[in-house]
Amino acid sequence: xxARILVVDDEPDVVMIIKTALxxxxxxxxxxxxxxxxxxxxxxxxxxxxxLDVMMPGMTGFEVLKVLKSEARTATIPVIMLTGVSDxxxxxxxxxxxxxxxxxxxxxxxxxxxxxxxxLEGFDT
Numbered sequence: 001x002x003a004r005i006l007v008v009d010d011e012p013d014v015v016m017i018i019k020t021a022l023x024x025x026x027x028x029x030x031x032x033x034x035x036x037x038x039x040x041x042x043x044x045x046x047x048x049x050x051x052l053d054v055m056m057p058g059m060t061g062f063e064v065l066k067v068l069k070s071e072a073r074t075a076t077i078p079v080i081m082l083t084g085v086s087d088x089x090x091x092x093x094x095x096x097x098x099x100x101x102x103x104x105x106x107x108x109x110x111x112x113x114x115x116x117x118x119x120l121e122g123f124d125t
Contacts, residue, residue: 003120004028006047008038010056018051021109035059039067042074049119054083069098078119082107
């Protein structure tokens, strides 16, 4: 059974590019365009991995991450933050919040894919 990945980004083009590329790699991919939808999808489907944008309207990726890590059903799901924010403090904040990787846009897809595979290795179900 393929790993299920939830892609969360408020930019439809980014979601489509990542989703299409991951499906071509054989992953089962779901998506959400904002924080509340991401939390609902994560709680309902328990994805194997979440790729999470930081800058989203209404609820930031950091706020989503805080909720994910505080709830038993989603606390152990590995998270990769994918964002245009390259500020050192934000990167440190993210890494200390329990994410697996922090990837800055624009990103290299092969690099992202490598990080996805590494994050999933420790969480085979």
